Amino acid sequence: MVMMMRFRGTNGLSMNYYLVSCPFVEAVVKNVVNRALEDDPTLAAALLRMHFHDCFIQGCDGSVLIDSTKDNTAEKDSPANLSLRGYEIIDDIKEELERQCPGVVSCADILAMAARDAVFFAGGPVYEIPKGRKDGRRSKIEDTINLPSPTFNASELIRMFGQHGFSAQEMVALSGAHTLGVARCSSFKNRLSQADPTLDAEFAKTLSKTCGGGDSSEQPFDATRNDFDNLYYNALVRKSGVLTSDQTLYGSPRTKNIVNGYALNQAMFFFDFQQAMVKMSLLDVKDDDSEGEIKDMAKVTLSLFLMPKSSTVPPLIFSRKSEKIMEKMHRAFEKVKLVVRMEREEDEQQAAALEESNSFAFMDEFNRNCTLSTKQVSVFSSPTIDFRQIMVFFRLSSVWWLRKY
Numbered sequence: 001m002v003m004m005m006r007f008r009g010t011n012g013l014s015m016n017y018y019l020v021s022c023p024f025v026e027a028v029v030k031n032v033v034n035r036a037l038e039d040d041p042t043l044a045a046a047l048l049r050m051h052f053h054d055c056f057i058q059g060c061d062g063s064v065l066i067d068s069t070k071d072n073t074a075e076k077d078s079p080a081n082l083s084l085r086g087y088e089i090i091d092d093i094k095e096e097l098e099r100q101c102p103g104v105v106s107c108a109d110i111l112a113m114a115a116r117d118a119v120f121f122a123g124g125p126v127y128e129i130p131k132g133r134k135d136g137r138r139s140k141i142e143d144t145i146n147l148p149s150p151t152f153n154a155s156e157l158i159r160m161f162g163q164h165g166f167s168a169q170e171m172v173a174l175s176g177a178h179t180l181g182v183a184r185c186s187s188f189k190n191r192l193s194q195a196d197p198t199l200d201a202e203f204a205k206t207l208s209k210t211c212g213g214g215d216s217s218e219q220p221f222d223a224t225r226n227d228f229d230n231l232y233y234n235a236l237v238r239k240s241g242v243l244t245s246d247q248t249l250y251g252s253p254r255t256k257n258i259v260n261g262y263a264l265n266q267a268m269f270f271f272d273f274q275q276a277m278v279k280m281s282l283l284d285v286k287d288d289d290s291e292g293e294i295k296d297m298a299k300v301t302l303s304l305f306l307m308p309k310s311s312t313v314p315p316l317i318f319s320r321k322s323e324k325i326m327e328k329m330h331r332a333f334e335k336v337k338l339v340v341r342m343e344r345e346e347d348e349q350q351a352a353a354l355e356e357s358n359s360f361a362f363m364d365e366f367n368r369n370c371t372l373s374t375k376q377v378s379v380f381s382s383p384t385i386d387f388r389q390i391m392v393f394f395r396l397s398s399v400w401w402l403r404k405y
């Protein structure tokens with residue numbers, strides 16, 4: 001299910017924010033995330049959770065990634081964040097992007113894109129997010145008090161999410177992120193000390209058994225910890241939610257019907273989840289230089305993957321070679337060929353206009369459908385370029401593709 005949302009102009013963010021300054025950003029993020037999750041699918045949960053913990057504290061500004069210093073204990077070292085994982089994936093993405101377009105892409109955007117790609121990798125909905133978040137400078141342990149506690153009841157959750165502008169329905173949909181991943185015993189053992197009428201007796205035994213392994217023992221939220229599906233809600237209906245804050249969603253009359261609805265209708269959950277995720281990804285974004293850091297767009301080095309000098313391999317590796325995508329790529333290349341023809345016929349003005357508009361359309365298409373081989377990316381150089389050079393790249397690519405297909 002693809003959701004197209006237009007956010008041009010919202011908080012200075014836009015879908016094509018990096019189109020010129022870092023045209024392959026989406027492909028690079030997707031590629032690194034996919035590679036990491038192929039090795040360890042449990043990290044999809046980690047990326048999704050990290051984005052949530054970033055956004056709920058001081059907005060989506062990458063502050064969760066900042067390390068503590070001797071004068072400041074950062075968010076990262078709060079007990080609520082100690083079990084966050086997946087930092088190395090964000091580091092790898094950042095490293096790759098710094099090679100291609102230094103100082104351009106914010107960590108906050110990387111987190112948002114990585115979480116989105118993780119959801120899709122795990123079988124969840126695909127959605128687009130606007131980019132252009134800036135990274136914050138503040139990261140303080142005391143701010144993490146604003147993360148929801150696993151012992152919260154529905155009213156407390158509704159209130160806390162409400163403070164961020166979310167409805168009860170959106171809060172329940174976002175909680176569906178617990179379709180991925182695990183909780184450690186320390187997060188749910190409060191439920192085991194006395195009989196809990198909201199907890200299924202058999203499931204209570206499972207939780208107790210898990211806790212037999214100690215505070216760090218892990219309990220999956222549902223039967224399919226690496227698959228994004230609606231089994232989490234079905235577990236709640238069976239009184240088999242792991243955290244108090246999970247099970248309360250079925251216990252409260254304000255949220256019970258929403259849980260029932262998502263348990264019965266996965267498509268409805270996917271739709272509401274992707275909308276709520278886009279909204280969460282826009283929480284208190286910093287979009288001007290006084291608030292956050294991002295390099296002046298006019299000064300950044302534009303990047304481009306050039307064909308390696310001697311190579312028999314294609315410049316791009318496409319992840320999904322479906323007929324439909326190939327057809328679209330061909331159409332884009334056809335337009336490039338038209339530009340070349342116009343130039344030959346010396347209709348330069350018209351050629352320039354077409355060239356520019358098609359550069360954008362092509363890049364959009366590319367970002368949606370393609371993935372880059374990082375091995376190849378590393379042999380490409382990143383010079384300062386202009387649109388004409390982008391077109392040179394397209395032409396080279398088109399020659400390769402047209403020969404092959």
Ligand code: HEM
Nearest residue numbers: 045046049052083148149150174177181182183184187245
């Ligand atoms: C509704 C309030 C929420 C509470 C109280 C809550 C609390 C928790 C807790 C306690 C854990 C387990 C941590 C541990 O034991 O190590 C956890 C895991 C997780 N949370 Fe939440 N969470 C909430 C909402 C969300 C939201 C909105 C998202 C994302 C959109 C999210 C994504 C995740 C994921 C994916 C995991 C599994 C992480 C892993 O396996 O590494 N949570 N959450």
